[in-house]
Structures are given as C-alpha cells and as structure tokens.
Amino acid sequence: MKKIEIYQAWCKKCGICIAFCPQQVLEAGSLSYPIAAHPEKCTGCNLCELRCPDCAITVYEDEEELDGNPSA
Amino acid sequence: MKHKEHLIRKYLRPSKKMPTIWCAGCGIGIFMHALVRAIDRAGYGKDDVVMVSGSGCSSRIPIYLDFNTLHTTHGRALTFATGIKLAKPRLKVITIMGDGDAIAIGGNHLIHAAKRNIEIAAFVINNQVYGMTGGQCSPTTAHGTRTTSSPYGNLESAFDISRVVEAAGAAMVGRATVYHTPLLDRLIDMALHKKGFALVEVIAQCVTYSGRWLGLTSPADMMQWQRDNCVRVERAQGLSEEELAGKIVIGVLTNRERPTYNDEYRKLFAEVSKI
Amino acid sequence: METLLLEGNEACVRGALAAGCRFYAGYPITPSTEIMEMMARELPKVGGMFIQMEDESASLGAVMGASLAGLKAMPATSGPGFSVMQEHIGFASMAEVPCVIAHVMRGGPSTGLPTQPSQADVMQAAWGTHGDHPIIVLAASSAYETYELTIKAFNLAERYRTPVILLSDAVVAHTREAVTLVQADMEIEERPQPTVSPEEFLAYGDPGNGVPPMPPFGEGYRYHVTGLCHDVRGFPTTRSDEVDFLLRRLLSKISRDSDRLQWFDCWHENSETMVIAYGCVARAALRAVREARDKGLDVGLMKLKVLWPFMSTTVSNVLENCRRVLVPEMNFGQVSREVERVNQGRCEIFTLNKVDGTAITPPEIVRKLEEMHP
Numbered sequence: 001m002k003k004i005e006i007y008q009a010w011c012k013k014c015g016i017c018i019a020f021c022p023q024q025v026l027e028a029g030s031l032s033y034p035i036a037a038h039p040e041k042c043t044g045c046n047l048c049e050l051r052c053p054d055c056a057i058t059v060y061e062d063e064e065e066l067d068g069n070p071s072a
Numbered sequence: 073m074k075h076k077e078h079l080i081r082k083y084l085r086p087s088k089k090m091p092t093i094w095c096a097g098c099g100i101g102i103f104m105h106a107l108v109r110a111i112d113r114a115g116y117g118k119d120d121v122v123m124v125s126g127s128g129c130s131s132r133i134p135i136y137l138d139f140n141t142l143h144t145t146h147g148r149a150l151t152f153a154t155g156i157k158l159a160k161p162r163l164k165v166i167t168i169m170g171d172g173d174a175i176a177i178g179g180n181h182l183i184h185a186a187k188r189n190i191e192i193a194a195f196v197i198n199n200q201v202y203g204m205t206g207g208q209c210s211p212t213t214a215h216g217t218r219t220t221s222s223p224y225g226n227l228e229s230a231f232d233i234s235r236v237v238e239a240a241g242a243a244m245v246g247r248a249t250v251y252h253t254p255l256l257d258r259l260i261d262m263a264l265h266k267k268g269f270a271l272v273e274v275i276a277q278c279v280t281y282s283g284r285w286l287g288l289t290s291p292a293d294m295m296q297w298q299r300d301n302c303v304r305v306e307r308a309q310g311l312s313e314e315e316l317a318g319k320i321v322i323g324v325l326t327n328r329e330r331p332t333y334n335d336e337y338r339k340l341f342a343e344v345s346k347i
Numbered sequence: 348m349e350t351l352l353l354e355g356n357e358a359c360v361r362g363a364l365a366a367g368c369r370f371y372a373g374y375p376i377t378p379s380t381e382i383m384e385m386m387a388r389e390l391p392k393v394g395g396m397f398i399q400m401e402d403e404s405a406s407l408g409a410v411m412g413a414s415l416a417g418l419k420a421m422p423a424t425s426g427p428g429f430s431v432m433q434e435h436i437g438f439a440s441m442a443e444v445p446c447v448i449a450h451v452m453r454g455g456p457s458t459g460l461p462t463q464p465s466q467a468d469v470m471q472a473a474w475g476t477h478g479d480h481p482i483i484v485l486a487a488s489s490a491y492e493t494y495e496l497t498i499k500a501f502n503l504a505e506r507y508r509t510p511v512i513l514l515s516d517a518v519v520a521h522t523r524e525a526v527t528l529v530q531a532d533m534e535i536e537e538r539p540q541p542t543v544s545p546e547e548f549l550a551y552g553d554p555g556n557g558v559p560p561m562p563p564f565g566e567g568y569r570y571h572v573t574g575l576c577h578d579v580r581g582f583p584t585t586r587s588d589e590v591d592f593l594l595r596r597l598l599s600k601i602s603r604d605s606d607r608l609q610w611f612d613c614w615h616e617n618s619e620t621m622v623i624a625y626g627c628v629a630r631a632a633l634r635a636v637r638e639a640r641d642k643g644l645d646v647g648l649m650k651l652k653v654l655w656p657f658m659s660t661t662v663s664n665v666l667e668n669c670r671r672v673l674v675p676e677m678n679f680g681q682v683s684r685e686v687e688r689v690n691q692g693r694c695e696i697f698t699l700n701k702v703d704g705t706a707i708t709p710p711e712i713v714r715k716l717e718e719m720h721p
C-alpha cells in the first residue's frame with residue numbers, strides 16, 4: 001500500500017492535490033490540511049506530488065518506512 | 073527503506089526560508105518543481121546552470137534555487153541571458169519570464185532572441201495577468217475580461233505567445249498548462265536539450281488576482297478550466313477554426329533545426345583565425 | 348609605441364581591446380557607430396564576442412550578462428540610446444556589475460543634431476538613472492585621450508565594480524589625428540576575486556574597501572544577483588538596516604577613494620583668470636588661453652578629465668588662487684553649476700554657453716576673456 005506524506009510546514013492548503021487525485025485518496029483533514037483518507041486506493045501515480053505548488057507532498061512506494069517528518 | 077527526501081531539497085538554497093512567497097495554489101510553484109525535476113533528470117552540475125529571471129511573481133523562482141541566479145529588470149531577462157550565453161557558451165542558460173515580462177515590455181527582446189536562435193531555454197509563465205502589481209490586464213488577457221486596469225472589460229484581444237515566437241524563428245516552441253504536468257515535464261526536457269532557442273509557454277493560474285475576477289474561486293477551479301479548455305496539438309490539426317475557438321493548443325508546436333547564433337559565431341572564429 | 352592616424356571612435360576601440368575588453372553589444376547610432384563597426388571587425392580576431400542587439404536596453408543587458416560571466420564588456424551609444432540605457436545603468440550600479448559605456452554626445456534633446464557635437468548630456472551621465480547611485484563619468488578631448496581614458500575607464504569599472512561613462516562628442520569622435528599609443532606604462536586592473544571558499548563567500552559583503560569580490564558565474568561560487576535592495580548574501584531585503592548599509596556602501600565605495608580620481612591637466616594654474624573646460628572645448632580653450640596670454644591677459648586653463656564624482660577639492664584649490672573663472676560649454680551650463688557650487692562666492696564665475704550645434708572656437712573664448720577683464 002502506498003504512503004502519502006504531507007509536509008505541513010510548507011503546505012498552504014490550496015486543495016489542488018485533493019481536487020485532482022484520480023482515486024479521491026486525499027481529503028481535507030484537521031485544520032484542512034490534506035490527509036490520505038483512503039491510502040489503500042492510492043495507485044502511486046504521483047500526480048499529487050507533481051502538482052503540489054509547494055513541494056509539500058512525498059509519495060512513498062509500498063509503504064517505505066517513515067521515520068518522522070523531514071528536518072524543518 | 074529510509075526516509076525519502078523530497079527532490080526539491082537537493083536544489084533549495086539552505087539560507088532561503090520556505091514556504092515560498094507565492095499565494096496558496098499559485099501555478100508558479102508547480103512550474104518551479106517541474107523545472108527542478110527536469111534539471112535533475114538532465115544531470116547538470118549546479119555550477120553549470122545559470123537561471124535568469126525578469127521581474128514579477130515568476131522572477132522569484134531563481135532566488136530559491138542553488139544555481140548561478142540573476143534577477144533582472146522587467147522584460148529584459150533574455151538580454152542578460154544572451155550576454156551570458158555568448159560570453160560562456162558552456163553554461164546552461166535558463167530564462168524565466170512572466171507573460172508581461174516576455175511579451176509586453178520584453179516583446180522586442182523575445183522575438184529577437186528567437187530570430188537569433190541563441191541557445192537559451194526560455195520559459196514564459198502565462199497567467200494572463202500582472203499578478204505582482206495587483207491584477208492588471210496583460211497582453212495575454214482575453215478580450216472582454218475585467219481586470220483592475222480594464223474595469224469595463226479588456227478592449228484588446230490576447231497575444232498567442234507561442235505562435236509569435238514560432239514565427240520569429242525559434243528552433244523549438246511548446247505549450248502546456250501546469251495541470252498537464254507530465255506533458256510540461258516532457259516539454260521542459262526537450263527545451264533543456266534543444267540546440268537553439270527553445271521556448272515553453274506555461275499556462276498557469278493566478279488565483280488571487282485573476283481567478284477571483286473570472287469567478288473561478290479556487291486554484292482547483294482554475295486548473296479544471298485548464299483541463300477543459302486545452303486541445304492536444306495532434307488532435308487540433310483535425311479541428312476547424314470554430315471548434316478551436318477559445319481553446320488552448322498544447323504540446324510541441326514546432327521543433328526544427330536552425331543555425332544557432334552560438335554555432336555561427338564558432339564558424340566565424342574559425343574563418344577569422346585564417347585571415 | 349606605434350603612431351597611428353586615428354579618429355576618436357577608433358581610439359576608443361583600441362583602448363578597450365588594450366584594457367582587455369572581449370565583449371561588445373551595441374546598436375547603431377550616430378555619432379558612435381564606428382565604435383561598433385570596428386568592434387565587429389576586431390573582436391573575433393582576439394577571441395572576443397560581438398553582437399548587435401535589438402535596442403540599447405538590450406545592448407547594456409547583454410553587456411552586463413557578459414560581465415557577470417567574467418568578461419570585460421561595453422556598449423557605445425549617443426543621446427537617444429543613452430536615454431534608453433538608463434534603467435540598466437541603474438541595475439549595473441545596484442548589482443555592481445563592472446562595465447564601460449562610451450557615450451558620444453550629439454546635439455540634443457531628442458533626435459537633435461545627430462552629426463553635430465554638444466556637451467548637454469553631462470548631468471544625464473551622472474543623474475540619468477533613478478535613485479542615488481554610484482557612477483563615474485570621464486570626458487575625453489582628443490583621440491589619444493579617448494584611448495587613454497577608455498583603458499582607465501575599464502580599470503575603474505573593475506576596481507569599484509561600477510558602470511563608468513566615457514563621454515566623447517561628435518567632434519572628438521570624428522576628428523582624425525596622429526596618435527601615439529603609449530600603453531606600456533598603463534597597468535590593467537581586474538575585478539577582485541574571493542579569497543574564501545564558496546561556503547564562506549558573501550556575494551555582497553564589505554571586505555573593507557566597500558567593493559565585494561566578484562567571481563564569474565559558473566566557477567563554483569553560486570550566488571544571487573538582483574536589482575532589488577539586497578542583503579550581504581545578495582538576497583532581496585526590505586529591512587531598513589540592511590537597505591541603509593547597502594546604499595551607504597554603494598555610495599561611499601567610490602567617494603571615499605576620490606583622491607585617486609583627480610585627473611586633470613593645468614596650464615598656468617595661478618593665473619588671475621582661469622578657464623575650466625572639458626571635451627573638445629578644452630582644446631579650443633588651450634588655443635584661446637595662449638592667444639589671450641600673447642595679448643597680455645593673465646589667464647590659465649584647467650582641463651577636467653573626470654566629471655563625476657566632481658573634483659571638488661581640486662577645483663576649489665584652483666578657485667582659491669584666481670579672481671575669476673570662465674566655464675565654456677556646449678550646453679546651458681552643467682559643469683558650471685558644479686563650479687559655482689564649489690566656488691562658494693569666492694571668485695566671479697562666467698559662462699560661455701554655445702548651443703547652436705557647432706563647436707566653441709578659440710576666438711569666441713578669447714573675445715569672452717577680453718570682455719571679462721576689467
């Protein structure tokens with residue numbers, strides 16, 4: 001299953017990733033930051049990462065292990 | 073498997089604070105990211121890339137990126153870029169302009185750079201408005217559009233930047249929108265590797281100063297408009313004038329071989345040294 | 348040392364090449380076009396780059412690009428083109444991009460008198476672009492001086508990282524005369540280079556003399572250049588302390604060194620009457636001073652080679668030792684204003700303002716000197 005990481009420090013909540021995810025994986029979560037509400041439906045197409053104006057999304061293939069947020 | 077650093081971090085200047093200054097949902101950031109991906113794929117050394125920008129929202133891109141960067145006067149980026157490319161041909165010279173930058177005040181430089189076919193990868197981020205100065209009408213604003221400087225509707229009709237540059241003689245011209253990001257990536261790759269003057273017109277949204285006036289109230293709405301109003305150049309050939317009305321043709325618009333100013337000058341050196 | 352028959356414009360090109368200029372970008376405009384034509388012929392022979400651009404703004408833009416890439420570069424122009432260049436002269440001052448601009452003055456304003464001389468662009472050379480900015484303006488009065496001052500102009504541009512305007516005029520530019528190119532003694536200066544690693548390098552810090560080192564693009568020092576007010580790293584800033592530091596550094600880097608910019612020639616300097624002149628008028632003035640002395644008038648000449656920053660102390664010393672001064676100019680009084688400012692009422696200032704498109708002649712100056720004498 002893919003993993004989508006939103007780097008909130010850079011995310012401006014513009015909603016582009018949510019609107020154009022082909023599988024509607026992303027939804028506005030708390031404080032309307034996008035979250036991967038249905039990660040199981042993610043196909044790893046990377047469109048959210050490609051279209052993010054602030055480079056705030058990183059898509060991980062097959063649940064590459066996450067060790068917390070990247071350095072500020 | 074370890075944590076994956078976002079590609080942009082390899083190219084961001086450490087001392088430049090993020091997030092970027094652009095408004096939430098602005099198309100410029102999407103282009104910057106695409107440009108960085110293309111540069112990474114091309115494998116250029118950071119010392120070998122010179123990024124020249126004019127003046128406006130898009131001109132802030134080079135500040136964030138760890139290359140030789142130059143932020144010039146409004147409309148004149150291509151003149152500086154020409155000097156750099158001639159003085160040190162081994163450098164990869166990339167120029168970034170807005171629509172006003174490139175085809176209003178900088179129009180004379182744009183058509184001459186194209187005619188001269190000097191080896192520069194030029195990118196025009198066309199959001200059909202002067203964003204930095206607060207939403208004035210630009211040479212690419214559609215006829216009838218209301219802006220702060222055309223409050224009763226734009227009296228003029230829009231330039232087709234790509235066709236102007238193609239007519240002026242550029243070796244390669246392509247157009248994409250920031251919605252069509254995979255296509256944008258391919259066009260940037262082509263432009264970076266093209267021998268001669270290569271221009272990519274990047275249709276992007278200005279949410280704050282254009283979208284609101286057009287009733288497109290969110291970045292997604294504006295990108296949806298891009299999706300619904302573009303026609304691939306391959307398909308456009310088969311369509312009539314009426315069918316193409318109001319549509320933006322995207323893809324590779326021209327790709328040809330033409331003598332570049334740099335090559336011609338190299339030949340000149342060879343000739344002159346014989347005298 | 349070779350002696351050649353050269354016009355001013357040719358001498359300018361020879362001086363530029365001798366100084367190490369290897370890039371020219373320009374646009375045709377009378378009376379400077381010969382400079383471009385000769386550069387087009389000569390630069391390729393020495394491995395230099397020439398390009399005719401689409402207008403004068405583009406010309407100076409390309410020159411600055413070449414300078415940032417590490418070359419000594421120049422355009423040449425005249426009145427109308429010089430006006431088009433002003434925005435970029437400001438960029439060169441703000442971003443401290445070394446370049447020399449040969450400006451051959453013609454009748455103005457506007458299209459004016461393309462083939463005839465004037466000296467009416469002096470203040471434009473100093474103040475043409477907007478904002479307080481550092482700039483150096485030199486004036487040549489002969490083919491040899493055009494050669495000599497072009498070399499010195501490049502040295503100053505490199506030394507202070509500033510645009511340097513070399514003023515000539517339609518007479519000096521197109522007067523062909525025997526010139527001995529004495530270049531051996533003239534040292535060629537290069538812009539300062541960093542002595543620290545790229546990580547420690549501050550693109551716009553003050554190393555002490557106000558002139559930051561300037562590595563060329565593409566050599567390992569990746570820095571940002573902008574026309575916006577910028578901090579010591581070169582990034583845009585609006586912080587008032589940083590803006591104040593930048594502008595005071597820019598303005599002081601030349602003014603603090605003004606004792607090295609006192610270039611002038613003097614004949615009979617402690618005379619009762621002094622003529623202060625520059626450019627082609629200085630040659631007529633020398634002839635006139637000699638004739639006036641033959642008629643018994645106690646008169647001398649000071650020929651200014653640096654017009655900006657104005658040589659206040661040197662001119663003041665001359666004013667101290669004389670009773671009256673004549674400033675003959677082919678304009679309505681531009682350098683004369685500076686002389687009056689420095690004079691502080693000490694001696695009487697007379698002006699001879701000829702604006703009919705022809706050069707001031709020795710008899711005109713002699714007649715004026717006779718009128719001035721009690």
